[in-house]
Amino acid sequence: MQKNDEREGTVISVGMNGEGVLKDDGKVVFVSFSLPGEKIRYKVLKVDGNIAYGKVLEVCTPAEDRVRPKCPVFGKCGGCQLQHVKYPDQLKIKQEKVKTCFSKIAFSELKINPCVKSKNEYRYRNKLQLPVSVDAFGNTITGFYADNSHRIVPIEDCPINAPWTADAIKAFKEYFKIAGVCGYDEKTGRGDIREITVKDVKGSLIFTVVSVKDELKNADILIDILKKHFTCEFSLFFNVNKSTGNVIYGEKFKLLYGSKTFSSDMLGVKYAAGVKSFMQVNDYVCAKLYGTVCDLACADENTVVIDAYSGAGLMTAMLAVRAKKAVGIEIEPEAVRLANELALNNGLSQKISNYLGKCEEIMSDIIKKEVLDGDKTVLVLDPPRKGCDLKVIDAVIKSGIEKIIYVSCKPSTLARDVGLITGTLQWGENGVKKAENPILRYRVDSVTPFDMFPQTKHVETVVSLTKNKV
Numbered sequence: 001m002q003k004n005d006e007r008e009g010t011v012i013s014v015g016m017n018g019e020g021v022l023k024d025d026g027k028v029v030f031v032s033f034s035l036p037g038e039k040i041r042y043k044v045l046k047v048d049g050n051i052a053y054g055k056v057l058e059v060c061t062p063a064e065d066r067v068r069p070k071c072p073v074f075g076k077c078g079g080c081q082l083q084h085v086k087y088p089d090q091l092k093i094k095q096e097k098v099k100t101c102f103s104k105i106a107f108s109e110l111k112i113n114p115c116v117k118s119k120n121e122y123r124y125r126n127k128l129q130l131p132v133s134v135d136a137f138g139n140t141i142t143g144f145y146a147d148n149s150h151r152i153v154p155i156e157d158c159p160i161n162a163p164w165t166a167d168a169i170k171a172f173k174e175y176f177k178i179a180g181v182c183g184y185d186e187k188t189g190r191g192d193i194r195e196i197t198v199k200d201v202k203g204s205l206i207f208t209v210v211s212v213k214d215e216l217k218n219a220d221i222l223i224d225i226l227k228k229h230f231t232c233e234f235s236l237f238f239n240v241n242k243s244t245g246n247v248i249y250g251e252k253f254k255l256l257y258g259s260k261t262f263s264s265d266m267l268g269v270k271y272a273a274g275v276k277s278f279m280q281v282n283d284y285v286c287a288k289l290y291g292t293v294c295d296l297a298c299a300d301e302n303t304v305v306i307d308a309y310s311g312a313g314l315m316t317a318m319l320a321v322r323a324k325k326a327v328g329i330e331i332e333p334e335a336v337r338l339a340n341e342l343a344l345n346n347g348l349s350q351k352i353s354n355y356l357g358k359c360e361e362i363m364s365d366i367i368k369k370e371v372l373d374g375d376k377t378v379l380v381l382d383p384p385r386k387g388c389d390l391k392v393i394d395a396v397i398k399s400g401i402e403k404i405i406y407v408s409c410k411p412s413t414l415a416r417d418v419g420l421i422t423g424t425l426q427w428g429e430n431g432v433k434k435a436e437n438p439i440l441r442y443r444v445d446s447v448t449p450f451d452m453f454p455q456t457k458h459v460e461t462v463v464s465l466t467k468n469k470v
Contacts, residue, residue: 022034
């Protein structure tokens with residue numbers, strides 16, 4: 001088998017990223033957009049030892065669970081990986097993905113609960129990120145990146161994003177044409193606009209234009225265009241980002257129109273979201289997930305809950321409603337400010353303490369204090385995709401805290417961190433490795449995937465752990 005070969009084979013399973021897996025010529029071959037049981041003709045894109053990667057040229061025998069994708073650029077845009085799969089089978093794929101990660105990474109054979117489904121299979125996303133650039137002819141284009149590249153696939157709409165998506169794209173195309181601004185070319189460093197983002201906060205929209213320039217040209221024209229396309233409340237922010245990296249926003253935001261924040265509510269808690277506030281992309285599944293975390297915490301008037309990576313404090317407040325006290329730890333100043341306002345607006349200021357700082361630097365002392373005070377203490381971990389810093393894991397292990405609830409958007413880092421906490425894994429000179437004859441510090445009580453991201457390979461997961469009695 002060599003690169004560019006065209007071959008045939010039958011798919012036998014699904015890989016970690018939703019791709020089909022087959023065996024051919026003594027190699028394991030990963031082919032995106034193919035399904036188990038399908039006979040396919042594919043082109044070899046890369047060969048690396050006993051592993052190869054391919055591209056579907058023809059599905060000779062389609063699987064019964066194959067469906068027609070709704071998006072005209074599915075397979076070209078890198079946003080979705082599973083639009084060709086019936087939704088119930090997507091849920092099974094994600095459940096199996098979580099199980100495989102725990103088995104192969106943490107050496108733990110665990111029962112994985114069925115994946116909690118989304119109310120909407122499409123039109124569920126409440127935020128939109130659109131890179132802006134130019135094509136080979138110098139025309140401004142906006143869309144999504146192709147998989148593993150910075151090549152923009154132009155789009156007119158996106159079926160997994162909110163219904164207002166097509167109007168937002170039309171509005172900005174109109175602005176680009178009238179105002180004489182153009183997309184940013186990464187290769188030459190020329191141009192104006194590099195990104196557009198939109199957040200939907202219960203029907204109110206927060207637009208942000210990210211530019212390499214210090215001012216937004218003809219901002220008044222853009223505001224008028226947005227007013228024409230949208231009858232809802234909206235705000236417009238301008239952000240300057242002159243860096244060459246992949247970070248979307250620069251540090252400087254300027255409000256050009258509308259309110260700084262908009263209000264919403266979830267599970268009885270009122271909150272405000274701003275331009276830099278983290279928001280889960282699927283409101284329905286988010287409510288299901290946060291409700292599950294609160295139920296698993298089993299908090300009462302004698303319980304203190306520490307919410308690490310607490311963001312704007314929404315889940316912290318939900319936990320505080322049932323607990324004696326909730327403590328939030330967050331690195332983003334605006335999020336902490338909003339979390340404090342949230343506590344005040346919900347009459348929870350006496351039950352919530354929000355700390356600004358890195359979890360790896362301040363969490364250990366916070367846990368020690370709460371554990372020493374003698375109350376029942378529960379720790380909620382909700383880190384970014386890269387998982388927890390080693391210092392956080394070390395602080396958790398040393399604390400002896402009775403109950404941990406881990407919320408994750410990446411099963412591989414989740415399995416690694418849970419393995420380190422329970423004791424099936426340990427740190428060695430070359431990184432994480434399997435622990436020999438481990439004495440398990442914690443037991444895993446439940447693992448529940450949540451389909452926060454239908455049509456994609458991504459899955460959110462909640463794990464509940466309880467300290468073993470030694």
